[in-house]
Amino acid sequence: MFIFNTSAGATPTAVWGVWIAVLALLFIANEIIRRWKAAGFFAFIILPIIMTVLWFTVFSESTYTDWFHLAKVYSSTAGCIGFWLIRHLKGKNKITGKEWKLSEKKWALCFPPIILAINILEACIRDFQVGAQYAGGGIATDTGAFLLGGVWNYMNGIAGILNIIAITGWFGIVIRKQTDKDKSKDMLWPDMLWFWIIAYDIWNFTYTYNCLPEHSWYCGFALLLAPTLCSFTIGKGAWLQHRAQTLSIWCMFAQTFPSFQDKGQFAVLSTYKPGIYMFWGCFALAANIALIVYMIAKVATTKRNPYKGELYVDNPHYIKIKALAE
Numbered sequence: 001m002f003i004f005n006t007s008a009g010a011t012p013t014a015v016w017g018v019w020i021a022v023l024a025l026l027f028i029a030n031e032i033i034r035r036w037k038a039a040g041f042f043a044f045i046i047l048p049i050i051m052t053v054l055w056f057t058v059f060s061e062s063t064y065t066d067w068f069h070l071a072k073v074y075s076s077t078a079g080c081i082g083f084w085l086i087r088h089l090k091g092k093n094k095i096t097g098k099e100w101k102l103s104e105k106k107w108a109l110c111f112p113p114i115i116l117a118i119n120i121l122e123a124c125i126r127d128f129q130v131g132a133q134y135a136g137g138g139i140a141t142d143t144g145a146f147l148l149g150g151v152w153n154y155m156n157g158i159a160g161i162l163n164i165i166a167i168t169g170w171f172g173i174v175i176r177k178q179t180d181k182d183k184s185k186d187m188l189w190p191d192m193l194w195f196w197i198i199a200y201d202i203w204n205f206t207y208t209y210n211c212l213p214e215h216s217w218y219c220g221f222a223l224l225l226a227p228t229l230c231s232f233t234i235g236k237g238a239w240l241q242h243r244a245q246t247l248s249i250w251c252m253f254a255q256t257f258p259s260f261q262d263k264g265q266f267a268v269l270s271t272y273k274p275g276i277y278m279f280w281g282c283f284a285l286a287a288n289i290a291l292i293v294y295m296i297a298k299v300a301t302t303k304r305n306p307y308k309g310e311l312y313v314d315n316p317h318y319i320k321i322k323a324l325a326e
Contacts, residue, residue: 001209001276002217003269010265018266019222026226026246033245034184034235037088044080044248048073051252063255066142071122073251079115079244086111087175087185087241103175103187112189112240113170120200123207124160127153130211137272145214145262148272152281156206159281162288163203166196166295168306174325176238186238190321191310194232197239199291201228206284210277213270215254215261223250237321 004015033039055063064070086109089102102108131153134140140147169191176186201224208220227242235242254261261267295306304311312318 001271001273003271005265005267005269015266015268019217022218023222023226026223026250027230029249030226030230030242030245031234033249034186034238034241035182037084037185040080040084040088040245043245044077044084048077048248048252051256055255059256062258064143064258068122068126068142069251069255072119073248073255075115075119075122076244076248076251079112079119079240080248082111082115083187083241083244086173087187101175103173106171109170109173112173112187113167115244116167116240117164120160120164120203123204123211124157126211127157127160127207131157145212146272147211147213148270148274148277150274150277150281152206152277153210155281155285156203156210159203159284159288160207162285162292163196163200166199166288166291167192168196168295169310169312171308172310172322174322176324177326182234184235184238186235187241188237188321188325189240190237190318190325191306191312192237192239193312193315193317195291195294197228197231199287202280202287203284206280209270209280213272214267216270217268218261219250219254223247237324 004010004012006012029043033043055065086103090099092099130140130147131149131151134147134149136150137146137148139145170189172189172191174188174190176182176184176188178185205216205220205224208216212219223246226246227239230242231237231239295311298304298311299306302311302314304313310318
């Protein structure tokens with residue numbers, strides 16, 4: 001699937017070591033940001049302003065300026081800002097004196113699924129574009145990378161759309177109660193369970209392999225694993241928050257130092273074998289079809305509306321996550 005840049009002196013052991021370091025740093029950065037309110041404010045409000053100025057001045061000759069890369073940076077950062085506000089913004093009604101929290105406003109809880117759906121849809125559009133524009137292979141006009149377009153792009157684009165349809169239960173989003181061990185106030189989404197996350201990860205990895213083949217070793221493999229590990233261990237139930245935060249941090253890094261993935265000693269390329277692309281396209285589509293079938297079956301048996309309420313309330317994993325809420 002991948003080709004290490006041994007011609008530049010990189011050994012497989014060294015490349016794996018860098019990959020592990022990237023995974024660990026993303027995990028640690030997410031931990032710092034989620035546990036301290038001020039760290040989140042700096043990372044997603046102050047830092048992006050500083051970096052934007054640098055990208056269009058100091059780094060203007062080396063950074064990515066195509067619509068897709070910029071959209072990824074700003075959409076993921078917008079998600080982080082929105083989630084930070086949902087977690088921390090509160091006040092008092094001047095008339096009644098009653099305290100209010102943004103996390104209790106239904107209109108605010110529509111933001112997470114909307115920003116998630118937009119993020120997925122951006123990638124689906126790119127998959128369809130690559131499939132149509134680079135069928136049989138070609139050099140991307142916006143990034144200069146070689147892309148191998150084919151039926152797998154359409155399969156994965158459809159998989160992404162199914163993944164959007166399977167987003168459920170956002171009105172059940174709650175805030176994690178603070179304890180002596182964890183004062184993070186994570187944004188918990190109990191209805192977003194492991195099977196949706198795994199289907200998303202398979203789809204998103206396939207997207208990166210299809211459309212960012214020279215980057216998927218890091219932005220597909222490591223970047224997807226970091227939030228998933230966190231959401232299955234110390235940060236249970238807050239996968240979307242972890243995903244947005246690690247994605248935003250990574251995108252800002254990749255914008256600033258694009259040669260790390262493109263030309264550096266530790267750059268990792270695709271083998272560009274059609275059979276591998278077809279396998280991942282089929283896998284992503286099958287996983288998300290299974291996800292949709294399970295969701296429909298659950299709706300049919302429970303008569304619950306997955307877009308007006310929560311669907312998986314009787315699932316043991318849902319119950320465990322809900323118990324962590326305030």
